[in-house]
Amino acid sequence: MRKIILIGMILAGMTGFAQADVKKVVADIASAPAKLQTHIKTQIEDAKEYQKNSWAEAKLQLLRLKAKFIKN
Numbered sequence: 001m002r003k004i005i006l007i008g009m010i011l012a013g014m015t016g017f018a019q020a021d022v023k024k025v026v027a028d029i030a031s032a033p034a035k036l037q038t039h040i041k042t043q044i045e046d047a048k049e050y051q052k053n054s055w056a057e058a059k060l061q062l063l064r065l066k067a068k069f070i071k072n
Helices: 002-017 022-069
Strands: none
């Protein structure tokens, strides 16, 4: 009998902690598309910047390589 009461008290205590704030959940779900769009835009800009720097470095490397073989 004591075990049943103890289990009941534990379950009753746990249900109080498991309740979610409905307004917060709805707000989080509603803001998810905007957050995803912002993340994708940021990643695209980062990739463009990386590619720009990478191509610039590749051009410099090619010029240095040409300079080793072609002396003017």
